[in-house]
Amino acid sequence: MPKLEDVKIINKNEFNEFVNAIIKEGKYDVVGVKEKRERFVFDQLNTANELRLDYDVTILPPKKYFLPQIEKLMDYDLSKSFDVKKSDANVPRIIIGIHPYDIIAIEQMDKYYLDSQEDDFYKKRRENTIIIGTDIQNVSKYSFAASMDTHTTDSGFDLMLTDIGNKYAITIGSKKGKNLLQEYARVKDAKKSDLRKIEKKRNLIASQYMKKVDVKKEEWSKYLVANYNNTIWKIKSDKCLSCSSCTMVCPTCYCYNVKDEVSLNLKEGERFRTWDGCLLHDFTKIGSGEVFREDTTDRFRHRFYRKGNYLPERYGFVACVGCGRCGIACLPNIADPCNMINELSHFEKSDETNKFFIKQKTEIDEKGIIHIPRSATIKRIERLTSRETLFEIELDDKKSLGHNPGQFVEVSVLGVGEAPISVSSPPTEKPTFQIVVRKVGNVTSKLFTMKTGDKIGIRGPFGNGFDVKAMGGKNIIFVCAGLGVAPLRSLYLYVTDKKNRNKFKNIKILYGCKEPNEAMFLDEFKSLENLDDYECKLTVDTCPEGECWDGEIGLITTLFPKINLDKAASQDTMAVVVGPPVVYKFVIESLKTMGFPDENIYVSLERHMKCGVGKCGHCQINGIYVCKEGPVFQYSQIKNLPEAFE
Amino acid sequence: MKPKVAFFDFSSCEGCQLQIANLEEEILDLINIVDVVSFREVMKEHSDDYDIAFIEGSIMRPMDAARLREIRSRAKILVALGACATIGGINKIRNQWPPEDVKKEVYGDADLENNEYFDVFETKAINEVVPVDYYIHGCPINRDEFKHVVTSLALGKKPNIPNYPVCVECKKNENVCLFEQGKFCLGPITRAGCGAICPTNGSTCDGCRGLLKKPEVECVMEILERYDLTYEELKSRSLLYNYGRDECP
Numbered sequence: 001m002p003k004l005e006d007v008k009i010i011n012k013n014e015f016n017e018f019v020n021a022i023i024k025e026g027k028y029d030v031v032g033v034k035e036k037r038e039r040f041v042f043d044q045l046n047t048a049n050e051l052r053l054d055y056d057v058t059i060l061p062p063k064k065y066f067l068p069q070i071e072k073l074m075d076y077d078l079s080k081s082f083d084v085k086k087s088d089a090n091v092p093r094i095i096i097g098i099h100p101y102d103i104i105a106i107e108q109m110d111k112y113y114l115d116s117q118e119d120d121f122y123k124k125r126r127e128n129t130i131i132i133g134t135d136i137q138n139v140s141k142y143s144f145a146a147s148m149d150t151h152t153t154d155s156g157f158d159l160m161l162t163d164i165g166n167k168y169a170i171t172i173g174s175k176k177g178k179n180l181l182q183e184y185a186r187v188k189d190a191k192k193s194d195l196r197k198i199e200k201k202r203n204l205i206a207s208q209y210m211k212k213v214d215v216k217k218e219e220w221s222k223y224l225v226a227n228y229n230n231t232i233w234k235i236k237s238d239k240c241l242s243c244s245s246c247t248m249v250c251p252t253c254y255c256y257n258v259k260d261e262v263s264l265n266l267k268e269g270e271r272f273r274t275w276d277g278c279l280l281h282d283f284t285k286i287g288s289g290e291v292f293r294e295d296t297t298d299r300f301r302h303r304f305y306r307k308g309n310y311l312p313e314r315y316g317f318v319a320c321v322g323c324g325r326c327g328i329a330c331l332p333n334i335a336d337p338c339n340m341i342n343e344l345s346h347f348e349k350s351d352e353t354n355k356f357f358i359k360q361k362t363e364i365d366e367k368g369i370i371h372i373p374r375s376a377t378i379k380r381i382e383r384l385t386s387r388e389t390l391f392e393i394e395l396d397d398k399k400s401l402g403h404n405p406g407q408f409v410e411v412s413v414l415g416v417g418e419a420p421i422s423v424s425s426p427p428t429e430k431p432t433f434q435i436v437v438r439k440v441g442n443v444t445s446k447l448f449t450m451k452t453g454d455k456i457g458i459r460g461p462f463g464n465g466f467d468v469k470a471m472g473g474k475n476i477i478f479v480c481a482g483l484g485v486a487p488l489r490s491l492y493l494y495v496t497d498k499k500n501r502n503k504f505k506n507i508k509i510l511y512g513c514k515e516p517n518e519a520m521f522l523d524e525f526k527s528l529e530n531l532d533d534y535e536c537k538l539t540v541d542t543c544p545e546g547e548c549w550d551g552e553i554g555l556i557t558t559l560f561p562k563i564n565l566d567k568a569a570s571q572d573t574m575a576v577v578v579g580p581p582v583v584y585k586f587v588i589e590s591l592k593t594m595g596f597p598d599e600n601i602y603v604s605l606e607r608h609m610k611c612g613v614g615k616c617g618h619c620q621i622n623g624i625y626v627c628k629e630g631p632v633f634q635y636s637q638i639k640n641l642p643e644a645f646e
Numbered sequence: 647m648k649p650k651v652a653f654f655d656f657s658s659c660e661g662c663q664l665q666i667a668n669l670e671e672e673i674l675d676l677i678n679i680v681d682v683v684s685f686r687e688v689m690k691e692h693s694d695d696y697d698i699a700f701i702e703g704s705i706m707r708p709m710d711a712a713r714l715r716e717i718r719s720r721a722k723i724l725v726a727l728g729a730c731a732t733i734g735g736i737n738k739i740r741n742q743w744p745p746e747d748v749k750k751e752v753y754g755d756a757d758l759e760n761n762e763y764f765d766v767f768e769t770k771a772i773n774e775v776v777p778v779d780y781y782i783h784g785c786p787i788n789r790d791e792f793k794h795v796v797t798s799l800a801l802g803k804k805p806n807i808p809n810y811p812v813c814v815e816c817k818k819n820e821n822v823c824l825f826e827q828g829k830f831c832l833g834p835i836t837r838a839g840c841g842a843i844c845p846t847n848g849s850t851c852d853g854c855r856g857l858l859k860k861p862e863v864e865c866v867m868e869i870l871e872r873y874d875l876t877y878e879e880l881k882s883r884s885l886l887y888n889y890g891r892d893e894c895p
Contacts, residue, residue, distance in 0.1 A: 037822040060820045069818040239868045241811060241834050241859070248817035259806070262797045264675035275818060280810045329817065331825060331834055332868040416803050442803040449802060 001199055002154065002171040008187035009194060010168050015161075018185035019048035022094060025184075028130070031065065032096035033058060042095065053097050053161065056140035057323055061102050061251035062095055066109065066125045072272045073121065073258070073371045076414050079267045082375040082396075082455035084414070087270075090124050094180075096132045101143070101150035101321040103133050103157050105251030111315050112254055117370055117613040117628075130176055133157035135201060139208045142324030144338040147213035150321040152202045164197040171198075213338050215345045217318045220308035223341065226350035228301075228642060232343060237300035239332040244277025246326035246335035247303065252311075252319040253277070255617030258371075258610055262415045269415045273371075278302050278617060286608045287419055287441025292621075292643070302620075304340055305356065310623035313357040357623030358637045370613045373412040373457025379432055381452055384520045388483065389448060390424065392434050395458060400430040404465030405491035406604060406632040410612045411435065411443060412457030413450075419443035420609040420627070422487035423461060426494035436486035436520070462612035463631050466491050466602060471574045475506040477565070479587050481556050481579025482513050485520055487604050487631075488578045496528055505533065505572075508563055512539040512556030516549040537562060556583065557590045570595040576602045584645050588635060598636035605631050605644065649800070652684035652696040653727075654717055656703030656710050657737050657769070661786045662728030663687045663702055669789060679800050698723045698799065700782075704730040704737035705770040709762050718776040723799065726771070726778045727792075729785035729887055733856045734771040736785070738889040741768050780805055785854035785887065788840050808838040811858055812851050816842035824850050825873055830883055835859045835866060854887045 010018065023030045023045060032045040033055045040055040042062050072087040098106075113122040136151060145151040153160075158177030162169040169190060172178045181187055215223060247253040257276040262269040276283060279299050284292035293299045311319035320337045327336035334340075380392035395401065401409070401423065408422045419441060425434035439448050450456070468491075476495060480488045495504045509528075513519050518540075525536050537559045538551030552559060556579070565573070575591050577584065584603060591601055607619035607626040614628035622641045624630065638644045653663055667688050669676060676682070683693040699721035705711050718724055729735030740748055745766045749758065758764040772778055782788075782795055791807070798805040808814070812833035816823075819842055824831040833842065833851035837858050844851050859866065870880060 036820075037827065039822045039826075041820050059822065060817070064820075239865045241813070241865045241869075243811045243813040243834055245813045245817050248814060261794065262801065264669075264672050264679070264793050264797060266679050266797060266800055277810075277814065280814070282809050328826075329823065331823075331872070332865050333872060415797075415801050446802055 001195065002160075004190060004192065004195060006172045007190035007194060007198070008170045008172065008181060009190050010170055010185060010187045012166055012168060014186055015168050016048035016051075018181075019045070019051065019096065021184045022180075023047065027092060029091045029093040030096070031093060042097075045096070051096060053134050053163070054137045055097070056138045057099070057143060057325060057328075059325070060249055061105060061323065061325065062098050063105070063109065063251050063254075065093060065095060065129060066106065066122055067113075067254060067256065067275075070272055070274045071121060072270050074271050076269045076271070077267060078262065078269050078415050082414070082457065084372065084375070084457070086372050087121075088124075090128050092128045092130075094130045094132060096134075097161075098131055098133045098157070099136050099145075099323075100133060100153040101145045101148070101323050102251050103131065103153050104150045105321045105323075106131070107156045108252055108315070108317055108319060108321075109254060111317075112311075113615065115614075117615070119370065119613075119615060121371065130158045130180060131156070132177075133160040135160065135162040135198075136205045137163055139205060139210075140324050140328075141210060142327040142336070143322055144209060144211040144213055144324060145322040146206045146209040147211075147338070148217055148318065148320065148322035151206055151209070162198045162201055164194060164201060169194050169198050211324065211338055213322075214342045219349065220318055220341055221312050221353040222349040222351065223344040223347065224305055224309045225353055225355050226348045227344055228305075230344070230347060232347075233301040234297045236334045236340070237295075237297040239334050240279065240296050240300050241332065242279050242281055242296055242299065243331075244279035245329040245331070247277035247279060248275060249325040249329045251321060251323060251325070252307065254615070255283075256611075257616065257618075258418065260415055260417045266415075273616075276616070276618070278306070278620075284608050284618060286606065287444060289440075292607060292646070298643070300334075303335075304337065305622065306620070307337060308341070309353070309356060310620070313354045313623055354623075356641055358629055358633075370459070370611070370615075373410070373418070373459045376456050376458045378450055378452055378454050378456060381450075384436065385518050387518070388436055388438050388486075388520060390434055390436050391447065392425075392432050393456070393458065394432045396455075398431060401427075401433045401458075401461055403427055403433065403461035403490075405468060405494045406465030406487055407461035407463050407490075408487075408609070408612075408627075408631060409435070409458050409460035410462065410609075411447070412459070413443050413446045414457065416446045417443050418457075418459070418610070420462075420612065422490070422604070422631070424486045424489045426490050426497060428494055428497045428499065436483070436489075438483055460612055462609070463627055464629060464633075466576065466632050467634075468494065471495070472503050474504065475508075475569060475573035476504055477508040477563075477573055477575045478510065479556065479575060479577040479579070479591075480509070480511045481577075481583040481587070482518070484578030484580070484583070484604070485511055485513075488576060489521065489524075491576060493524075496531060496534070501531065507531070507534050508565070509536040510539075510556060510559045510563070511536070512541070512559065514541045516540050516543055516547045535563060555586070557586050560590050560594065565594065567595040570600070571597065574600050574602065578604045581606075581645065598639060599634055601635035603633055603635055603638075605633065605638075607631075648679060648681045649698055650683045650693070650696040651680040651698045651700070652682070652693070652717075652721075653686070653700045654684070654702070655686065656701065656714070656731070656772075657706045658703030658728065658730040660687060660702065662782075662784075665786045665789050666792060669793075672793075676796065680796065694720060696721060698725065700725045700727045701731050701772050702727040704734050705772060705775050706737060706740075707762070707766050709765070711770070711775045714772060714775050723779045724776065725780045725782060725795065726773065727782050728787050729783065729854045729856075731772045732781045732783050733887065733891055734769050734774075734889075735854065735887050737769045738771075738887075738891070739885060741890050781807060783807070783837060783855035784840055788843075790841075791839055809858070810838055812836045812838045812840065812842050812845065812855075814838050815840070816845045818842075819846045821845050825869070830873075830875055830879060832857075832883055834869065852886050853884055857884065857888050857891065
């Protein structure tokens with residue numbers, strides 16, 4: 001309950017005058033709840049008379065004012081070499097009539113968007129917006145906010161209205177709110193009896209919720225963890241249209257996609273972000289066409305786990321505020337979390353809750369400019385195979401990239417888009433860095449047409465690289481399969497560098513690919529051969545007749561018996577494995593038979609890392625973001641994540 | 647070198663080409679980045695030397711199929727333009743009856759023997775005759791999507807055509823769901839990309855961009871049951887653009 005000195009009283013007609021005065025002055029874009037075909041929406045107000053503070057729930061939450069359906073991130077001019085202008089179209093805005101559950105959803109969104117990797121577009125919109133909330137007057141029959149403790153709130157607003165008969169009690173929540181009242185409204189001080197009226201009103205609302213969750217919100221996680229493989233997900237998702245209407249209308253769904261669009265004259269281009277939904281089939285699709293959550297069941301389940309387990313483990317709150325919008329929007333009526341959790345409550349619950357999540361600190365020095373790429377120049381291009389090409393890149397500010405082995409960058413080709421690509425050179429090579437690109441999607445195909453001297457954009461380095469310190473004083477065995485050699489090269493060239501070599505013990509490199517013509521960096525491996533305590537074995541799955549190959553023939557796992565590695569040594573050896581998804585299962589199995597503890601095995605995973613900073617949601621594997629907690633993981637960290645090695 | 651572009655029409659209203667003609671001043675940008683060598687609706691000149699062919703219309707006669715194959719053999723990239731070309735569209739309604747019966751109904755007893763102009767077969771979308779590289783869906787096409795496809799091809803990238811239902815765009819537009827208003831909308835199973843233009847303006851979606859799901863699937867049945875609709879109604883609603891098709895190209 002608010003403090004007496006924070007509460008003011010205003011007549012309803014005077015409140016309307018207050019709103020009209022703000023509209024008339026024109027300093028703010030004034031938005032409020034209006035009727036639309038017997039439903040309600042937040043929309044621009046022309047006059048206070050349009051306000052419908054007696055609404056039950058709006059079609060879309062006010063999220064659209066902080067993360068718009070389409071938000072321009074930058075403009076660029078394709079006729080110039082690399083001319084990028086960060087977008088900044090931001091108007092001061094007042095939103096009138098936000099219900100407590102939506103205010104709480106905005107507070108949750110703050111934690112998400114204003115964490116260590118702060119989203120400056122979101123931040124600006126937040127700072128420029130004044131929130132005038134309202135206590136609920138009519139409860140939506142789909143809402144279960146009372147079960148979520150979100151039907152009232154004492155924070156997150158600048159002003160909060162409570163209808164107490166022919167007057168509003170206005171609770172002041174911030175200095176901004178206080179100043180607004182002082183400037184535009186005539187209010188009286190509240191009496192103690194007014195506080196009682198507020199309390200009575202709120203209690204009355206709480207009693208009107210017909211829809212209730214049978215499980216406390218703190219317990220959601222336990223039921224979800226215990227029932228990951230329950231057939232209920234399949235039974236429900238068979239009715240799912242994969243239309244993602246549930247996420248579109250959700251106040252706590254924040255995922256977005258990023259796109260480039262160019263005008264018909266091929267000069268002016270823009271990059272924008274737009275709402276995306278994890279129920280859509282292509283949500284997890286990567287450049288090569290692979291989709292990581294192919295089954296509707298997996299996508300359907302993911303949404304509930306994100307709300308009830310993944311985000312709670314990360315931030316400490318259930319990412320559902322009980323507004324009931326998804327229940328209204330879902331035509332087959334399967335999206336409502338209240339119904340889902342109530343059904344799950346008939347099954348067992350677990351005591352463990354953080355099963356699908358790992359905590360890892362990531363540091364980022366790009367705070368505030370996470371969406372805008374830096375200009376860079378292609379300095380050298382080297383064709384490695386028929387599919388792979390190496391690009392040596394220099395940032396135009398001449399700074400070195402400052403990456404750790406195993407990190408990745410987002411490579412931008414203006415007009416086309418962005419793609420996450422591992423850095424392939426060690427940090428010891430400065431100031432340029434190298435990436436190895438396989439031609440698979442739009443960005444990589446475009447890169448293949450570029451020439452030395454052409455400009456590209458770089459964001460990053462991002463993610464969690466290899467733990468070089470933990471490898472100090474240990475033996476290291478590298479297992480590179482196919483294109484996996486590209487990210488691993490940043491590490492094996494680092495540890496074999498003259499300056500670093502004595503920090504590590506014995507080094508073994510196993511490298512396998514399908515055929516000899518796919519092998520890369522063979523000369524480099526050869527040149528390393530004169531190092532002490534170094535062994536390198538190469539293999540191809542098959543060697544077609546007429547091709548020259550002096551390495552082994554067989555799958556990469558057949559190399560293990562051929563290297564000198566006793567069981568005792570495996571405790572003191574770090575195994576670093578990178579390859580296509582299918583390789584992990586077999587290689588890890590072999591390593592375990594050789595006695596490698598799970599903690600000593602490192603892997604690097606590939607997902608659709610769109611934003612690189614744990615915001616857009618595309619790279620999620622259960623509760624973790626590959627772009628943030630990965631791409632490099634200790635096997636022990638992720639062996640229990642069901643989506644990791646599917 | 648600007649890519650050479652040609653537009654061709656088969657059985658259609660030519661409204662999709664009109665959408666392009668209606669780009670108005672932007673058409674100057676278009677001809678700056680591509681060389682339009684054939685476009686009957688807006689120019690007299692014609693050349694058979696082109697890189698990209700845009701095809702409007704359905705294929706209804708063997709002679710049309712032959713002409714389309716000829717175009718395909720000349721074009722490096724072939725783009726289907728509009729519902730008649732991408733899914734057969736309205737022209738497929740005719741497939742409810744045998745071609746001979748249709749001919750009889752329309753031309754009566756006229757002597758059409760050995761006249762190739764009147765020699766008809768079942769209506770086909772163009773991908774039922776030749777391989778198609780890209781699809782610009784809709785009746786008519788969405789000009790913004792046409793621009794997206796042209797700029798994408800000019801920049802050497804694959805156009806991004808939505809693979810999700812109209813509901814996504816309808817929700818973003820904050821429309822009151824037409825099912826809530828007691829109407830039967832095909833949006834939940836129709837490919838998006840139109841910006842949900844029909845539902846946004848109060849009309850139900852007719853599925854002109856093709857169906858993403860087979861209408862028989864359980865999720866659709868669930869909706870029919872919930873909103874007290876029948877499978878027959880669904881079939882009859884899909885008839886306009888999606889006769890005989892249960893999945894989109």
